[in-house]
């Protein structure tokens with residue numbers, strides 16, 4: 001038993017809390033919203049701002065270990081949590097993953113190949129970045145992006161004004177467009193003793209910048225890139241003294257795996273592991289932060305496909321209930337366009 005603190009109240013926290021409950025733990029959720037997917041399934045919750053150090057310290061005093069399920073939470077105030085209880089993954093991982101420039105430098109230092117990139121924090125610097133990186137390219141905010149938000153694509157340098165109007169005024173990075181055939185994620189869990197387990201890599205397809213489907217097994221072109229990508233992800237985890245689940249997104253190219261970004265948490269592209277693997281990403285995250293041995297990541301069948309239910313897609317839930325072999329997950333959110341409402345996993 002014991003109380004696990006979860007910072008962030010979304011569906012990742014919900015599925016973490018459900019895995020924790022299965023192992024006999026209770027969860028205390030800290031989030032700015034009065035209610036949400038994670039609070040609704042947890043034993044206790046605190047409504048508080050992510051920068052309220054006093055509230056965070058009081059929250060920390062009520063838990064035995066803490067984790068976060070969201071990388072757009074300010075890292076400095078979380079020092080109030082880390083001072084009171086073990087906080088995993090370590091804050092250095094959060095700091096690295098929430099700044100695209102720090103993240104790319106760090107990944108490169110671990111031997112990862114990345115897209116060509118340049119800092120583009122002013123209109124003048126965007127011109128210089130375009131000269132350095134070329135087109136096509138993507139202008140991204142350095143921080144706070146998710147689900148493809150905070151990005152603008154440039155086909156040619158003539159698109160610079162429009163891209164700047166979309167993103168400008170915030171710290172930004174210009175990335176060369178990677179001509180990839182397929183993209184995938186490497187999800188691993190690293191235990192307190194440094195041991196690492198990998199799930200099968202999922203092939204990810206996006207729709208309107210949001211993950212649409214994740215499929216295991218991935219295409220042969222991805223499998224060919226996988227040893228290199230896994231080695232990179234392991235170096236990343238080791239360098240951060242990581243404890244918990246970490247997710248690393250890659251593009252599969254003719255030259256090999258190209259690092260896109262990392263998330264210091266369980267990942268949408270790993271939801272298939274709930275039914276598709278012996279131990280889910282959520283359970284192994286809980287095991288890791290609680291100092292338990294990690295569970296097997298072996299496939300339960302020959303593979304799985306996970307489809308996100310975005311916005312109105314969720315209204316089709318009766319169809320999924322009626323479909324034999326479809327595993328429906330709903331997060332209990334009010335329907336809103338572009339919002340992740342749930343997902344369906346089918347084993348194959």
Ligand code: ATP
Pocket residue numbers: 115138145146147148149175176177178179183206209249260261
């Ligand atoms: P997430 O919800 O995964 O956190 P995000 O908002 O942080 O997404 P990215 O992962 O950077 O955004 O980009 C979203 C998608 O856009 C990628 O999965 C990929 O399909 C495409 N993309 C991003 N960067 C590049 C690039 N440099 N070249 C080609 N495609 C890219």
Ligand code: MG
Pocket residue numbers: 145146147261
């Ligand atoms: Mg991201």
Ligand code: MG
Pocket residue numbers: 249261
């Ligand atoms: Mg991404």
